[in-house]
Amino acid sequence: MPDEAFNMAQHHKDADMSPSSTAAIEVRDAVKRYGTFTALKRISLTIEDNEFFTLLGPSGCGKTTLLRMIAGFEDVTEGAIHLFGDPIADLPPHQRPVNTVFQNYALFPHMTILENVAFGLEMRGKSKSEARSKAGEMLELVQLSEFAKRKPSQLSGGQQQRVALARALAPQPKVLLLDEPLSALDLKLRKAMQLELKHLQRETGITFIFVTHDQEEALTMSDRIAVMSAGEMQQLGSPTDIYERPRNMFVADFIGETNLLEVSVDAIAGGRATCHLGGGHELTCNEVEGIGVGAKVHLSIRPERLFMSEEPAEGESLKGRIKENIFVGTDISTIVELAEGPDFIVRTSNSDRGNKRIFEPGTEMFVNMELGAGRLLID
Amino acid sequence: MAAGAASGGSATTDTYASARNLLLLPSWVILGIFVLAPVIMMLIYSFLTKEFRGGVIWQFSLAAYDQFFFDRGLFGDEPAKIEWTYINIFWRSTWQAGAATILSLLIGFPTAYFIATREESVRPIWVFLITIPYWVNLLIRTVSMKFLLRDEGPLNDFLMSTGLIDSPIHIINTNFAVQLGLFYSYLPFMVLPIYAAVERYNFSMSEAAADLYASKWVTLRRIVLPAIKPGVIAGCILVFVPSLGSFLAPDLLGGAKNFMIGSLIEEQFKGNAGNWPFGAAASMVLLSMVLIILMIFARQQSKADKAEG
Ligand SMILES: Nc1ncnc2c1ncn2[C@@H]1O[C@H](COP(=O)(O)OP(=O)(O)O)[C@@H](O)[C@H]1O
Ligand SMILES: [Mg+2]
Numbered sequence: 078m079p080d081e082a083f084n085m086a087q088h089h090k091d092a093d094m095s096p097s098s099t100a101a102i103e104v105r106d107a108v109k110r111y112g113t114f115t116a117l118k119r120i121s122l123t124i125e126d127n128e129f130f131t132l133l134g135p136s137g138c139g140k141t142t143l144l145r146m147i148a149g150f151e152d153v154t155e156g157a158i159h160l161f162g163d164p165i166a167d168l169p170p171h172q173r174p175v176n177t178v179f180q181n182y183a184l185f186p187h188m189t190i191l192e193n194v195a196f197g198l199e200m201r202g203k204s205k206s207e208a209r210s211k212a213g214e215m216l217e218l219v220q221l222s223e224f225a226k227r228k229p230s231q232l233s234g235g236q237q238q239r240v241a242l243a244r245a246l247a248p249q250p251k252v253l254l255l256d257e258p259l260s261a262l263d264l265k266l267r268k269a270m271q272l273e274l275k276h277l278q279r280e281t282g283i284t285f286i287f288v289t290h291d292q293e294e295a296l297t298m299s300d301r302i303a304v305m306s307a308g309e310m311q312q313l314g315s316p317t318d319i320y321e322r323p324r325n326m327f328v329a330d331f332i333g334e335t336n337l338l339e340v341s342v343d344a345i346a347g348g349r350a351t352c353h354l355g356g357g358h359e360l361t362c363n364e365v366e367g368i369g370v371g372a373k374v375h376l377s378i379r380p381e382r383l384f385m386s387e388e389p390a391e392g393e394s395l396k397g398r399i400k401e402n403i404f405v406g407t408d409i410s411t412i413v414e415l416a417e418g419p420d421f422i423v424r425t426s427n428s429d430r431g432n433k434r435i436f437e438p439g440t441e442m443f444v445n446m447e448l449g450a451g452r453l454l455i456d
Numbered sequence: 457m458a459a460g461a462a463s464g465g466s467a468t469t470d471t472y473a474s475a476r477n478l479l480l481l482p483s484w485v486i487l488g489i490f491v492l493a494p495v496i497m498m499l500i501y502s503f504l505t506k507e508f509r510g511g512v513i514w515q516f517s518l519a520a521y522d523q524f525f526f527d528r529g530l531f532g533d534e535p536a537k538i539e540w541t542y543i544n545i546f547w548r549s550t551w552q553a554g555a556a557t558i559l560s561l562l563i564g565f566p567t568a569y570f571i572a573t574r575e576e577s578v579r580p581i582w583v584f585l586i587t588i589p590y591w592v593n594l595l596i597r598t599v600s601m602k603f604l605l606r607d608e609g610p611l612n613d614f615l616m617s618t619g620l621i622d623s624p625i626h627i628i629n630t631n632f633a634v635q636l637g638l639f640y641s642y643l644p645f646m647v648l649p650i651y652a653a654v655e656r657y658n659f660s661m662s663e664a665a666a667d668l669y670a671s672k673w674v675t676l677r678r679i680v681l682p683a684i685k686p687g688v689i690a691g692c693i694l695v696f697v698p699s700l701g702s703f704l705a706p707d708l709l710g711g712a713k714n715f716m717i718g719s720l721i722e723e724q725f726k727g728n729a730g731n732w733p734f735g736a737a738a739s740m741v742l743l744s745m746v747l748i749i750l751m752i753f754a755r756q757q758s759k760a761d762k763a764e765g
Contacts, residue, residue: 150663170666183664187682196678197668248668 099162101126101252101284102147107156109142109308116142118308119156124252124286124301126161129278131287133295134305135331140288141180143305144254147286148177160251171200176250178258182241184229190240191216191225197248215243218277235266246277252284259294271298292332296320304328321379326454329377336378338419342370342453350453352376356418358395362451375454380410380424382450385436390445397421399440409435413444495743502736509728520737542720542738546745549716552631552706553699556638557646560695563639564646565688571647572654579655586647594641598704601637602628605709629711637705638695645694653687654680689753697746717742 102124109117117139124130132140145151147158149170158166165173176197185193194215198208216222219239229237238258245253255274259267275298278285289295295302296316304311304319304327312324323329330337340352340360350364360376368374384390397413400420411423421444436442502520504512522528527539571582589597604611605627612624627633657680665675681688703718710716717738724735 148667150666170663171669171671175667177664177667179660179664181658181660183658183660185661185664185679196665196670200669200674244668 099126100124100159101128101161102286103157103159104143104147105157105159107143107146107158108154109139109146109151110154116308117146120305120308120310121156122303122310122313124284126284127282129275129285129287129298129300131289131295131299131302132305133289133292133302133331134311136290138305139308140290140305141256144177144256144286144288147252148175148254149173174251175254176245176248176252177254177256178238178241178245180256180258180260182229182237184237184240184244186229189226189228190221190232193229193240194244194247197244201248212243212247215247216240218246219243219273234261235270238262238270242274242277246281246283249281250283252286253278255285255287257288257290260289260291267294274298296332304331306331322452323377323454325456326375326377329375329452329454334380334422334424336380336383336419336421338376338378339373340376340453341373342368345370349448352453354415354418356415358415358418360393360395360451361448362453363449365453365455367455368453374456376451377454378421378446378451380422381408381426383421383423383444383446384425385411385413385423385442386445387442389443392445392447393450394443394445395421397442397444399436399438399442401438402435411436413442415444498736498739498743502733502740504733506731506733510725510730510732512732517733520731520733523731523734524737524741545715545720546717546741548714549700549718550745552634552714552716553638553696553702555631555635556642556699557692557696559635559639560643560646561688561692564643564691565650568647568650568687569654572651572657573659583648583651587644590644594704597640598637598708601640601705602708605633605636628709629713631710631714634706634710634714634716637709638699638702641702641705642695642698645698646691649687649690649694650684651687653684657683689757693750693753696749700746701742 100123102122104120104122107117107120108115120139120143132143134140142151146153146166149165149168149172153166156166157164160173160175165175185196188196191209191212195205195208195212198211199205203211213222213225216225219242221236221239221243224232224236224240229240232240238261241258258274259270262270271294274285274287287295287298296319299316301313301315302319303313306327312319312328314322319328320332323332326337329335338354340354342350342352343359344351345364348364349361350368351359351361353359354376362376386394389396395415395418397415397418400412400414403410403412407427409425409427411425413421413423415421423444501512503516503518505515505517505519507513523539524542525539526536528534528536567586571579571586574582603609606612607624607626607628611627612621615621616624627636661679661683662675665679666672670678701718701721703716703722706714706716707719721735721738721742724730724732724738
């Protein structure tokens with residue numbers, strides 16, 4: 078059963094060997110409404126071929142909705158979706174050369190593991206024996222060959238997850254969609270699967286669109302991340318971009334741990350903004366376009382970019398008093414209270430603590446940072 | 457010590473076992489009185505001698521079975537030939553019940569599927585609508601059916617007024633009328649188990665199939681049907697078995713020519729003209745037939761499961 082879209086996409090992929098810049102997926106001004114509720118508010122994004130792309134955001138922000146629109150399970154209220162240049166918004170799911178790893182795996186319970194993995198290949202027109210041998214190879218890839226004859230209910234959660242992965246990868250889709258595939262696994266297994274997924278993506282060269290609400294997972298695995306909130310795109314960039322240069326308060330707060338301080342901007346000169354944080358404390362950081370003198374905004378400083386000393390260090394120094402030390406394994410988090418000012422969390426790595434002492438609560442200390450460590454946030 | 461502990465352990469399980477038996481006793485008694493006893497009574501009666509004004513004489517006899525299966529001529533002195541009359545009635549009944557089951561499946565499956573895929577809040581309303589007619593007595597429903605289908609009835613009037621037909625279609629007193637009647641009598645028994653199965657079905661499996669390039673039809677055949685098969689089988693059995701022994705629909709809608717097992721048995725116990733041992737023997741044949749069909753079904757099912765596993 079040859080079908081147009083697949084062949085067209087295949088064709089595009091072949092033509093793509095030349096360094097043309099056709100994106101794997103292009104979402105243009107996509108809007109999704111359920112009745113009066115708008116789940117996605119005009120989302121646009123471009124996902125490159127061979128990319129490990131992550132949609133990150135809190136539960137209910139519309140990640141699954143966007144993924145289901147790409148897979149074809151939800152229609153697009155407004156806007157367009159292109160797959161390697163071809164519009165696909167009007168194609169039914171079974172004609173889109175895109176496969177999904179479902180959050181609940183959705184394995185077929187009456188089929189063996191091998192039959193599950195072979196299903197997509199058979200539907201693509203492969204003969205039964207050809208499909209089975211290819212499926213066997215896929216099971217080898219995810220190290221489940223010995224379970225080929227079992228039913229899904231006879232496997233553990235982690236194994237089922239790998240079957241779902243093998244089943245979705247077997248027909249060699251142009252794009253693989255993964256909806257929180259690791260969320261049901263325990264921490265250790267999840268970490269192992271994160272690496273395995275990343276390797277699989279590199280080996281197969283298939284574009285992965287990965288959905289998660291776990292920022293750490295997103296930072297570890299992705300080439301690029303789209304941070305979403307309430308149906309809107311907040312920021313799109315590489316993990317370092319998103320972590321070190323959050324565009325707004327939501328992103329800064331959602332990704333990693335940070336000190337979010339209310340500040341007002343007193344002066345701007347030479348690319349530097351001087352702000353005060355209350356209690357007479359002052360800080361200088363890099364200027365951000367769109368934030369002028371007099372603006373009351375937030376300043377984000379990552380705890381690991383701060384360090385403590387008994388004497389003020391070069392750069393920015395603020396005087397405070399230690400409130401509490403919290404041991405978190407690899408690090409120690411210290412809460413420092415500025416006189417009549419906000420609290421700071423300072424993170425010191427246990428490995429480079431070296432000969433530095435842990436200071437008792439009540440000790441007067443200086444909290445220091447480099448000039449570029451703080452970042453002013455829009456809204 | 458160890459031995460003491462072990463015996464203590466087994467004593468505990470024994471206590472549970474006897475408690476369980478005690479608690480199950482009422483169920484066993486009820487099952488015994490209402491299921492086992494009537495069947496055993498029928499079995500015994502089928503081997504007794506008939507009394508002419510109904511009832512039995514307590515004397516062993518194979519006459520009932522002989523009458524059912526063999527023809528020895530008018531005076532019982534010819535060599536035994538197979539008596540086809542009753543076997544044919546059984547055959548026709550099986551056929552009619554089978555047709556009614558298929559009809560119920562064809563209508564009941566889409567209905568059940570439709571209901572199970574509505575919004576959760578409106579499903580009970582649909583189920584209720586399906587069951588409403590069944591609050592009315594079966595006899596009255598069957599008589600109404602007769603009224604609807606007869607030559608001068610509303611159905612033929614309607615078809616003639618639309619100009620689709622010139623003269624009434626004769627439906628009453630045909631096989632089809634009986635099938636329609638049986639279908640209508642037992643439709644909910646088809647709809648409800650299938651509905652329950654489809655409602656339990658996880659539709660993300662259909663999405664997974666579509667995602668793996670299966671068309672709607674292939675998804676239905678290879679994913680949905682296997683998952684809801686138990687509901688479909690239950691529905692078919694629940695329609696087929698009572699249809700097989702039914703006598704209202706064949707009597708009222710089929711006329712004398714479309715006599716079924718139910719009517720045959722019913723007649724043997726009615727009034728003074730009956731023959732109780734013969735009725736009991738026919739019932740035993742019917743029961744054996746149903747049991748054999750169910751057993752073949754179960755055997756095939758477990759074979760299919762093994763082949764898959
Ligand atoms: N079928 C639906 N009908 C109405 N609202 C829906 C439907 N599906 C999702 N939503 C709503 O759309 C929003 C986004 O949902 P979803 O995409 O599942 O979020 P996420 O995957 O990010 O947790 C939620 O507020 C959810 O309640
Ligand atoms: Mg989701």
